[in-house]
Amino acid sequence: MPVDAVATGALSDPVGTVEAMLPLPPELVAGVVIGLVVLLVLAYVLIRRFRRGKEDILLSKLASYDELAILMHPNPDPDAMGSAIGLANLAESQGTETRIYYPGQIRHQENRAFRTVLDLELERIEGVADIRQRNIALVDHNEPRGFVGAEGIDPDIVIDHHPGDGTGSVFTDVRPSYGACASIITEYFEKLGADRLGTTDNVNLTDGGTVEHDGRPCLSESTATGLLYGIQSDTKRLTNGCTDAEFAASAFLFPGANEDLLDRIANPQVSSEMLETKATAIRNRVLNGPFAISDVGDVDDVDAIPQAAEELIRLEGTSAVVVYGSKDGVVHLSGRSRDDRLHMGRIMEDVLDDVAMASGGGHARMGGGQVPLEYLAGIGPSAVSEDRARADLRGKLFNAMRGNT
């Protein structure tokens, strides 16, 4: 019988049982209970914090600012501009005013078309004094550069896909494996459950209208279009340097983007001079095995030179090209390579190294340089005619490309 068993047990160890039956001091009980409650609350807060995604943390930081400066790298490309308008869209959904800044220039016709077609307000800066907001976010780069006082800037937020050591003081999201910064920004929208307001919505969004709906950010049509174009442009239309993230982000953006706008950015009108320079580069090319070099003579727009090089490298059987032309007495060179035997940046360096006032360099597949024509021709008794100097330059470039330096 249970009663007997208890009684027997109690009798066999009377002292221990009596102690166990004594009530604990009330202060101790209260202490233990309060301690437990504090522990539970702490655990809850920690778990909440742990489970909060980057997008939630970013959104609450954005909400805490009155105004935010969004800074792009020098000569911003569609990925930088798309990322900037994406972040601006997020910030404005939280009632934070934004301003987008860039150093350098927006000259390439595709970049100009991006800005015009999406009707973006971007402000060019010369120095740090031109940035009027206290809080600064960097997109598509992680260390400020390209303007006076850049090194003195301590950004609050850094979102990028380039390797580097730059960090934001309150928020850093750098993913070097990603093909585009716009994919990272798109993921925030997706994880925040943003609505995509495409052309079917009867709200006009291209004028920067609705950015928020029921407290959640909305992806406006121009933002979705800009982000999608940014991803396409940084990955050569999803063929180069892509991860799953670029495809997933593109799929998410597509229903909210506008195909007509995409087409207008991708196929802008090209100046006749640009086409003339490309034609000259093709006509004047000198071939040496798989290498091509072309002197396009005097040009009005030096941007036509790298674009002519891009065109020439597509020529069947050609694995490396250099195009050069001059403006205001300076020769501009641009090289492209898809040949693993040669490093275009080093070729530019080698060829221009021993010419005074010249500079050259770059990466394995892309290089460039500049040299004043008078220095290229040489000074003093050893000077040659400028025509001869231009022809000699071709000889030196071919030598370097063949590996005979």
Ligand SMILES: [Mn+2]
């Ligand atoms: Mn990028």
